[in-house]
Amino acid sequence: xxxxxxxxxxxxxxxxxxxxxxxxxxxxxxxxxxxxxxxxxxxxxxxxxxxxxxxxxxxxxxxxxxxxxxxxxxxxxxxxxxxxxxxxxxxxxxxxxxxxxxxxxxxxxxxxxxxxxxxxxxxxxxxxxxxxxxxxxxxxxxxxxxxxxxxxxxxxxxxxxxxxx
Amino acid sequence: xxxxxxxxxxxxxxxxxxxxxxxxxxxxxxxxxxxxxxxxxxxxxxxxxxxxxxxxxxxxxxxxxxxxxxxxxxxxxxxxxxxxxxxxxxxxxxxxxxxxxxxxxxxxxxxxxxxxxxxxxxxxxxxxxxxxxxxxxxxxxxxxxxxxxxxxxxxxxxxxxxxxx
DNA sequence: GCCAGATCGATGACATGTCAACGAAAGCGT
DNA sequence: ACGCTTTCGTTGACATGTCATCGATCTGGC
Numbered sequence: 001x002x003x004x005x006x007x008x009x010x011x012x013x014x015x016x017x018x019x020x021x022x023x024x025x026x027x028x029x030x031x032x033x034x035x036x037x038x039x040x041x042x043x044x045x046x047x048x049x050x051x052x053x054x055x056x057x058x059x060x061x062x063x064x065x066x067x068x069x070x071x072x073x074x075x076x077x078x079x080x081x082x083x084x085x086x087x088x089x090x091x092x093x094x095x096x097x098x099x100x101x102x103x104x105x106x107x108x109x110x111x112x113x114x115x116x117x118x119x120x121x122x123x124x125x126x127x128x129x130x131x132x133x134x135x136x137x138x139x140x141x142x143x144x145x146x147x148x149x150x151x152x153x154x155x156x157x158x159x160x161x162x163x164x165x
Numbered sequence: 166x167x168x169x170x171x172x173x174x175x176x177x178x179x180x181x182x183x184x185x186x187x188x189x190x191x192x193x194x195x196x197x198x199x200x201x202x203x204x205x206x207x208x209x210x211x212x213x214x215x216x217x218x219x220x221x222x223x224x225x226x227x228x229x230x231x232x233x234x235x236x237x238x239x240x241x242x243x244x245x246x247x248x249x250x251x252x253x254x255x256x257x258x259x260x261x262x263x264x265x266x267x268x269x270x271x272x273x274x275x276x277x278x279x280x281x282x283x284x285x286x287x288x289x290x291x292x293x294x295x296x297x298x299x300x301x302x303x304x305x306x307x308x309x310x311x312x313x314x315x316x317x318x319x320x321x322x323x324x325x326x327x328x329x330x
Numbered sequence: 331g332c333c334a335g336a337t338c339g340a341t342g343a344c345a346t347g348t349c350a351a352c353g354a355a356a357g358c359g360t
Numbered sequence: 361a362c363g364c365t366t367t368c369g370t371t372g373a374c375a376t377g378t379c380a381t382c383g384a385t386c387t388g389g390c
Contacts (some may be wrong), residue, residue: 006182011292014300016305022187023233024314036205042346060369068188073347075370080345097355097368116169129309135179137302142182144294149189207376222363225339238377240340245375262338 025125032121037114042077044118047086047103047111056103059092086110106139197269197286202279207242209283212251212268212276221268224257228266251275 007015030041041046049066050056050095058066064074074104078101088106092098103111170181174241195206204212214231215221223231243266246252247319251272257263293299 004284005288006284007287007292010297010300010304014295014304014307015287015292017304017311021307021310021314024311027233028314040346050306061367064369068185069190070348071369072349072371076347079370092368095356095368099369119169119171122172122180123170125314126310127172128311130179130306132175134302134306135175137180137299138306139175139179141295141299141303142179142185142186145186145291146182146189148294149186149193149290205376226337229339235378236339237341237379241377244340257338260338260386263341 026124029121033114033118035118037110039110039114043081043086044111044114046074046077046081048115049146050087050101050103051111056108057090057100058070060089060099060101082086083108193290194283194286198279198283201282202275204275204279205231208246209248209276209279210249211239211242211246212272215252215266215268216273216276221273222255222265225264225266246272 008070026041033039033041033044037044045067046063050058060074060078061071064071067074069077077087078087082089087106088102088104090100090102091099130138191206198204198206198209202209210232211228214228215223216320225239225243226236228234229236232239234242243252243254247254250269253267253269255265255267295303
């Protein structure tokens, strides 16, 4: 761990800005979502991903994978949403272990009435504040980082135990 | 709520990319931090902010403000960190209600040994993947969004109850 | 000085997220 | 067909975050 390469002024500005934006944007979007639609961000994400499928149904595992959630977290969260009547679980025909998460009419209703306001908030607090070039840059940069993180090989460019186990 | 302006393809790409990056980057940074230094991200942030002050001491309220945390959350978290010997609380001389959060030698030690690795991780998974122009763009864009969100006036460009209460 | 209201930090109840473990059911090689 | 291993979703214990509330203290107007 010799001579750490600290962030220079510009890098630091970007990193701090990112974290601060992250926090504030989250707070504000969550606040508006709760107030206007009675949904939390996790609620919204679940409903949103479900509603993007043709039937509004997904294997729990598949949904967890798309959301980058653990199955455990999703299972807990679904139980709460099920209580509120937003989703249901059905048994899976081809795999007796599995369960299928199904959007209820109430859930469909909830996401459809929440979406316009939420998208508007995303615009108001982020997208519409950026130039088209910045939108593209953000798209490019985030996807590059995501691809990097998703690749288990690339992620490991660090002082490695070079296979001694 | 007429004709919502949905996100076009590029905007959607940026927004999804942002959220995905957010999640993956967080998971990875938290993972490495725990593994290499035994700290959570919140731990690191507290220690980091404290260590940036000359004496390693801050009013609880002031620290909460800088971190964009509620006083309650910080109080709870400090209790846990105090248990582990990373920080202490001292009474405040000029305000008998207040308490001052103090970095212990162990806390100083912890942040100093964690920092190089953490910065390296931030580089590896984010900063070093960007071009200098992208770093600058990210800095500019995030700060603009932050300024916007911090300004209670600007935040309210939405279908407003136009003062009828 | 005194009182009304604001602020400070702590606390308990509760919501949410993580982690390790589990039983049940598939997959897979033989 | 038989075990061994993996995967699926659930569960309970626990860590963490939020929210409302509290007592103590400060502040400003009178």
